[in-house]
Amino acid sequence: MSFGAIISASRSSSDSTGTLRGNLHFAGQTLVEYQARQASLAGASEILIRVSSVTPGLSQAVDRLSADGIKVSLIRDMITLVRDAPRDRDMLLIGDGVLAAQSYLDALGQIDGNALLVSDDSRASAPFERIDAGQRWGGLARVTPDLLFGTLDMIGEWDLELTLVRAAVQANARRITAPQDDLLEGRVALIDGQQHADLVGQGVVARQPRAGTRTGGAEYYLLDPLAGLLAPVLMRTQVPAMQIRVAAMVAAAIGLVPIELGWPGVGLLLMVVALLLGLVADRLDELALRARSDGWVALVAPALALVGIGLVGDALPAFYLVLLLGLIMVADRWRRVTGTRPWMIFTPASAVILMLGAVLLGSIGQGLTLAMLCAIGSAGAIILRRLPE
Incomplete structure (x- = not known):
């Protein structure tokens, strides 16, 4: 009733x-x-x-x-x-x-x-x-x-x-x-x-448990635990979730500048920070019993991170990688990956961290190849998990 x-x-x-x-x-x-x-x-x-x-x-x-x-x-x-x-x-x-x-x-x-x-x-x-x-x-x-x-x-x-x-x-x-x-x-x-x-x-x-609709990849295993530690601190200081989300967008946008200037490592680090701030904003909404924002505002920082990956690669394969990662990102954000294990989802943070390692090792080409293989495998896992038996 x-x-x-x-x-x-x-x-x-x-x-x-x-x-x-x-x-x-x-x-x-x-x-x-x-x-x-x-x-x-x-x-x-x-x-x-x-x-x-x-x-x-x-x-x-x-x-x-x-x-x-x-x-x-x-x-x-x-x-x-x-x-x-x-x-x-x-x-x-x-x-x-x-x-x-x-x-x-x-x-x-x-x-x-x-x-x-x-x-x-x-x-x-x-x-x-x-x-x-x-x-x-x-x-x-x-x-x-x-x-x-x-x-x-x-x-x-x-x-x-x-x-x-x-x-x-x-x-x-x-x-x-x-x-x-x-x-x-x-x-x-x-x-x-x-x-x-x-x-x-x-x-x-x-006491509030971790939500069951959390993303996968590096966000799930690395960034989300950090967000869980930061969100309560920010909540006690009465910082609104939207301000944190705007900060994530700004950090991601600023990260594009050093990449264009030839400092890809610094730019990718800023992208990681931006993605972490986005998860903190999600956690703040969750603690306040608000619905998680799944509109375009929540996708801006991850999308800019993908643009950064494309600029680091600076080649046609990097463009294809960005498109594929974008599809996986939207499917993940809109909960279209039901049944897929978190480690199977190649998220923007996963790709950024992989490319950051490739930059530090001076193997950007090999990093792009590995990232593309991971993205293809992730897309395949998502599709096969959703097919009827």
């Missing part, structure tokens, strides 16, 4: 600036934007963000989410909520400043009917709202349309979050209990200030 989501974002943080909890920086974006992306990943078809006032930060977050295809809107009063909330599906409620592991949102997204994320009463769960003598609310709930609109009819003040939770408790909602370890390690947290957000964010980044 499809469902929507309501995210509360109206309470101020404990910081001296009085910033809203939802506007705290988290994983390269605002906290409420990250919560919305989590809800969307869990299956929410539309997201309503409950606010007391519309701030520039909230408006920009809505714009970014909408640009990524996530249906989201801001709700300022009860009348708007009654009008916009869907009456034919459940709603996932996310508390103000609550950060829970994606697995908990996914679990609530698969349950039909009323459900609550709870934790046993302890020192670790003290920041959360008590719901009975032994448990506290963990900040997530799923409510049916009957419970939601029945509660809205009874509310005299704009205190939706706690009133809905109490109504769900009275309706004997199913309870999912978060272990105490998850509270202590930040898998379920009530974020109240920027310092706390940074601490929880570091834990989220450290």
